[in-house]
Amino acid sequence: LMPVAECEFALESAIEDLTVNSFTRETGFRAERATGAALSVATGLLESCCASAAARLMLVTGGACTRGPGAVVGTNLEESIRSHQDFEKNNAKYFKKALKFYSAIGQRLTVNCHVLDIYACALDQVGLAEMRPAVESTGGLMVMAETTSSANFRTSLQKLLESDENGHLKMGFSAIMEVYASREIKVCGAIGPVSSLEANSGAVAETEIGVGGTMAWKLCSLDERTSVAVYYEVVNQHSNPVPAGSIFCLQYVTRYQHGSGEQRIRVTTAARRWVQGSSGADLVQGFDQEAAAVLMARHAAFKTDYEDSFDVLRWLDRTLLRITTKFGEYEKDQPGSFRLSESFCMFPQFMFHLRRSQFLQVFNNSPDETAFFRLMLNREGVTGSLVMIQPTLLSYSFNGPEPALLDVSSILPDRILLLDTYFVVVVFHGSTIAQWRKAGYQDQPEHEHFKTLLTLPKAEADGLMANRLPVPRLVECDQNGSQARFLLAKLNPSATHNNQNMGSSEIIFTDDVSLQVFMEHLSRLSVQS
Numbered sequence: 001l002m003p004v005a006e007c008e009f010a011l012e013s014a015i016e017d018l019t020v021n022s023f024t025r026e027t028g029f030r031a032e033r034a035t036g037a038a039l040s041v042a043t044g045l046l047e048s049c050c051a052s053a054a055a056r057l058m059l060v061t062g063g064a065c066t067r068g069p070g071a072v073v074g075t076n077l078e079e080s081i082r083s084h085q086d087f088e089k090n091n092a093k094y095f096k097k098a099l100k101f102y103s104a105i106g107q108r109l110t111v112n113c114h115v116l117d118i119y120a121c122a123l124d125q126v127g128l129a130e131m132r133p134a135v136e137s138t139g140g141l142m143v144m145a146e147t148t149s150s151a152n153f154r155t156s157l158q159k160l161l162e163s164d165e166n167g168h169l170k171m172g173f174s175a176i177m178e179v180y181a182s183r184e185i186k187v188c189g190a191i192g193p194v195s196s197l198e199a200n201s202g203a204v205a206e207t208e209i210g211v212g213g214t215m216a217w218k219l220c221s222l223d224e225r226t227s228v229a230v231y232y233e234v235v236n237q238h239s240n241p242v243p244a245g246s247i248f249c250l251q252y253v254t255r256y257q258h259g260s261g262e263q264r265i266r267v268t269t270a271a272r273r274w275v276q277g278s279s280g281a282d283l284v285q286g287f288d289q290e291a292a293a294v295l296m297a298r299h300a301a302f303k304t305d306y307e308d309s310f311d312v313l314r315w316l317d318r319t320l321l322r323i324t325t326k327f328g329e330y331e332k333d334q335p336g337s338f339r340l341s342e343s344f345c346m347f348p349q350f351m352f353h354l355r356r357s358q359f360l361q362v363f364n365n366s367p368d369e370t371a372f373f374r375l376m377l378n379r380e381g382v383t384g385s386l387v388m389i390q391p392t393l394l395s396y397s398f399n400g401p402e403p404a405l406l407d408v409s410s411i412l413p414d415r416i417l418l419l420d421t422y423f424v425v426v427v428f429h430g431s432t433i434a435q436w437r438k439a440g441y442q443d444q445p446e447h448e449h450f451k452t453l454l455t456l457p458k459a460e461a462d463g464l465m466a467n468r469l470p471v472p473r474l475v476e477c478d479q480n481g482s483q484a485r486f487l488l489a490k491l492n493p494s495a496t497h498n499n500q501n502m503g504s505s506e507i508i509f510t511d512d513v514s515l516q517v518f519m520e521h522l523s524r525l526s527v528q529s
Helices: 004-016 035-049 084-088 095-111 128-138 151-160 280-285 289-303 309-327 347-356 367-377 382-389 431-438 445-466 482-488 515-526
Strands: 055-061 114-121 142-145 172-181 185-191 216-222 229-234 247-257 263-273 329-331 334-339 392-397 400-403 416-420 424-429 473-478
Touching: 035 055, 035 095, 035 114, 084 367, 095 114, 095 128, 095 216, 114 128, 114 151, 114 216, 128 142, 128 216, 128 367, 142 151, 142 367, 172 185, 185 289, 229 289, 289 309, 289 347, 289 367, 289 382, 309 347, 309 515, 334 515, 347 382, 347 515, 367 382, 392 445, 400 445, 416 445, 416 482, 424 431, 424 445, 424 482, 431 445, 445 473, 473 482
Parallel strands: 055 114, 114 142, 424 473
Antiparallel strands: 172 216, 172 247, 185 229, 247 263, 329 334, 392 400, 392 416, 416 424
16 A cells, blocks of 8 residues: 555556557558457456455557457458448357457456446447447446547546545445345346346246346446336236235345445335226326336347347337327327327337437447447436437527427527537537628627627536536537538438428438327327227
């Protein structure tokens, strides 16, 4: 042990003494990186020096592993790194072997409650798809940046290591979460930054969802943002019905080491009442559509790792249809009569955006990006996950900010739009606003209001980014500019090249159906005899 001041000096000296890799890289070849071997050595050092003690292993990488165990691509640039098309054609020759290697690294880290964080600072893929099991099972963090000098990399690292007012890290370590339920309910599994403790008992269901077969899980690290989804199954026999109004309980017991070194325990018990299957009103009043949407999203994203995306979408559609048929108000074979109560009215809209999201659609995303998106969905809470599924949109004018529909019709020449997708924050200037800005009106004293209008969405964007880890990317763009695609990709395509809406100043070139068409089809199918 050394004083903090001496440790800081020794660490800074070691970093300053680092030299550039002396191995020359031939033209037409990738740099030789033995990232997998380095991770294995670092894991071994932690096992020897910090056995059963909390620790974080941070990997900062600028490219893919090309040598030794864990290699994801060869050194020859003529060989492209795997894509989603390669997965579909079973043509990713490095993937399975690398995935097995990094999964084993994750298991070694989990045994001693060590955490793996990965900072991918490169323009190309680095192998996050293969490394994801090691990060997720240990509760680690993934950060994607273009270079180590990027603001989101530096700020994310600083936020991760922030301390509270007492000088303690804002995180917990070596946590164990146990769940208990009434005898009519069994545990199917959990989806999140957890690993199984294989605590099987009579309370464990045969049906597994996520990390199942247990009623206890280990979380190597957790903080105020950590969220775990637990799935249950009702196993009571119909021949022995539970009386309506009787109470059942769900209990969550979490033991963890606080940043101060204290061992703490938190117990949360929720009590609910059973209702008869025909008592729809009681179920409707207790339905949390936001939480249900996030649970569906995590389950669907988990299924994509083992099932075809088309099959997952069909499963999502069938589940939504069963819900609307059960809880909708309608007359048989009369689509115009279909209505959903306030507790369910937003749920179909969440499912519409989930179907189009980067969690289920891999088009225009690399395997590394998909792995990053799904990992963040599985660790974020309800509010953040909903922003990932259905982004928020604010419209700024001289009358002030106001919420806007996530629709292409919200694009107007004299408006500034602020889009928050959780991973990217977009400040979008309408064509007229962009012209005024380029003309320098904001620098003229008589146009002080215009200067204020330009600064408001940027200040709001800074506020959003300050409260998020990893820090999202900020994109400032103009209407008809190349980076406007970040906004257009998330908007409801109510006006397209095939169906132009006369009230919109913009159209989206896509064959995707709009929310209106989606709801019309859902209404028609829900009321069928």
